[in-house]
Amino acid sequence: MSGIKRTMIILPATLVYFLVMLDSSIISTAIPQITDEFNSLLDVGWYGSAYQLASSAFVPLAGKIYIFFPIKWSFIVFFTVFELGSALCGAAQSSPMLIVGRAIAGLGASGLMNGILTILAAILPPHKLPRVMGLNVALGQVGLACGPLIGGALTEYATWRWCFYINLPVGALVGALLLSLRIPEINTKPPAYEVLHTAMSSMDLFGLVLLWPSAIMFFLALQWGGNQYAWNSAMVIGLFVGAAITSGLFLTWEYHYGDNALLPFSMLRNRVIYSASATMFFFMGVMLTAYYYLPIYFQAVKGDSPLMSGVHILPSIISQVLVTMSTGTLIQRVGYYLPNVLTGTALASIAYGLYSTFSPSTSVGKWIGYQIIGGAGSGATSPGSYIAIQNSVPRAAIPTAMAILILCQNLGSAIFLTVAQSIFSNSLQNHLRTQAPGVDVQAVIQGGARMLRPLVPAQELPSVLQAYSRAIDAVMYLGAGLGVAAFGCAWGLGFKDIRKKGEEGK
Template identity: 50%
Template sequence: MKALLILGAVTGACFILLLDTSIISTAIPRITNQFHSLPDIGWYGSAYLLANCALQPMTGKIYSKFSAKWVFMLFLGIFELGSLLCGVATSSKMLIVGRAVAGMGGSGITNGALTIIALCAPMEKRPVYIGIMMGISQLGIMIGPLIGGAVTQYATWRWCFYINLPAGAIVAGFLFFIHIPRPKHQVPITLGIRNLFDGLDFIGFLLFAPAAIMFLLALEWGGNAYRWNSATVIGLFCGAAGAFAIFLSWEYRIGDTAMIPFSMMKKKITFSSCITMFFLAANLITTSYYMAIYFQAVRGVSPLLAGVYILPSILSQMFVAITAGILVGRLGYYLPWVIGGTALTAIGSGLMSTFTPTSSTGIWIGFQIISGFGRGSGLQMPVLAMQNSVKPAEVPVAMSLIIFFQNIGASLFLSFAQTTFSSGLVHALPIFAPDVNVQAVINAGASGFRNVVTQALLPGVLHAYSQAISHVFYLTTGAVLVAFIACWGMGWKSIKKPKVMQPEA
């Protein structure tokens, strides 16, 4: 019963975290109308992402030094504070600050949940628990637009943020009364506070944060606010590379006390798991984002209905994630599941690139299910491989590392996908709709172009949109094929402990 309460609490926290990342998309038009802040749209997502990724690797060191329970509740509290600031925001700038605070809090929630599961469950049971956690929490990505659309339409956009408050309070309430074991290597909390700076690698953090921020800003601004070959974007990439090189030098110098220990990254299992998670996350988030655009732009449905149409993917993914967790716990081996999962995801993503404006319901449901089965089978396996290959004291750092690769992979490929989609659309419009005003269609956006083209030109524009989205699915197929290659290095290892032979009498 205690294990189920802990699992329910950490799953709930991860659910509202992922819900928060997608629910804001439907609220942005109302927010920009109220604050007259159209130029700030990019910052509503970027502020969260910058704060989240900059702090992510440090959270592993914090979890390894202090009680996982109280650190988790601290990060959850910061996330809730950010949500409250967003909900009561009186200006666009206040909303951006709230998003940054929420990003800081969110940086320690997913890896904290995985760390708590590792502390409370033996290795044999973790596949089931992690499968349930990842499967259910990822529902938040899909139902975010549904909930956001409903509360924005019938109440106020502020409830997109207020909704996190009671949910977070329930999670914190459960955790407050539950004992979560502390690893033997952790010192009492009073001694930990007294020696706060020992072993946290603050210098590494101060070197890493600007590198991450410059890199993510370059991705955010490139092709949007500035051209990719502009001095600003190139300067940000160069600055990020320089800062990251200095960061790596420092990490190498201080050895095992580093924020990202080289001894851990040099392990083949660690490296392969991180790369596999990087490209699987890239496939998941990019596919989810552009499936919604396909249904809204090409099929002409509402954001609410688009969220419903994506459910075959996420429900199949959730079902297989839980099933695979149960079977890995019984059989012991995770490698066949990630190999099969990445292969199946590649097949599903490739098939999804064949979507057209007239694809039948059976096709778009069936291809989503294939892709969902693959991701459900593979996504949790890099986490299990990492936990199985490191010492218990290293689990928090390992989890922060793999979640960082997950977030960076998603961010990087969303940027690549945006460039691929935009260039594909600009190329396809003159071919399929030669008489259309290309700039007018692009400026109108995915949900507004129908208002600026005639009925005679609309079929051609829909074909152009469909082809541009197909190019994005080529990209996601390529990403998961790299994951398929990388995952072979995760090792043919069993998570089961070898049985000890009893001496004969």
């Protein structure tokens, strides 16, 4: 496949990737308004992690679906579910309804990212993948980076609900394009009735049944600990123990199930696969933590509107987009992806260390400069792991390998957004009690991030803003640690010249 036919497939696939990544961050600048409307500041972590959790839990199954069912129709089904979740989020009348909608959208997204990478592998020779993958990831990062700005504008001048409704008209266009295109298969697919007849064994549905409860119990423990229940309560401890037991059962089952498992251990032993997956596990937490908590800093501490909070993270957006768009081409020319990943993770760690110094009096020059460093770090890191895997496994194994990578990065996003929320909420309560003892802590928390000034007496406001700032600083310590962990994992990607593989494929 070449020429216009290939381009007509790449365009809608890239647009879908843009929408999925946009959906991951567009809610960030709308969250303060949502918490005001639903009185749900303690649910902030769930607005991001419900999406990532659902996506993580279904990613292994999505990889299996692309192996056994036609790529085109599998992709369209997942995209329909994603659009349904977006519609439900836009129509949400309560915080739980919004969380459910986010989970349904995440379920659809679980198959979209894997599907896009599978489609690109099906229509492109290996030596052309880095440049197209770099462009694809770059546009996805544009969506991730521009999400807060778009979300802020929609929240201020329309309604936060359009942060989700925006997916629907674009989705209709993409759906029409996809229906009219023929997408080639990487390998021959068995008849659907044969797959359905043996689904329990061929698709490892029992493994999926073990994976879901372990993930749900773990996230409930993180969310409830220190908020609804004490960390040493029987409820929280029981959830952690239950998650550990079911995770152990899942891994044991996967080990004995062999190559038909959701996570084949034969692939997990591949150094590039487990290094790339571990790198993205930590690094997605790095990227999303900033996009969720910088807008809270600007809106709560600096008093920005939703739009201006998006404008004020433009330094991060612009630097990330520019660096990401040049990274794919640079890797294809130089041949090595590891230097970009190491440089990016190091810069991101430094940026988070600088973010942790934010206070109500931080100057404009500092928060602009710090964000440029962080955005450049995110942009340099993002494409490397995808390119590494696609140049390290046979083409027929790419859906499974990508499922492992996407599972790890989504799991990291969900875990660390929940951890960040736990750190933020517990730290905020502690700082409010010590620095503003005359303030009703629960009223401040339930009021939401943008209601501080109307709720808090003028004489107490500086102390409350300082408490908010210190709680956000505590979250930034987490980001710095995750960046260091990603830097350590990235060394396993190795120094491999992908140009040699490209020359063999010509």
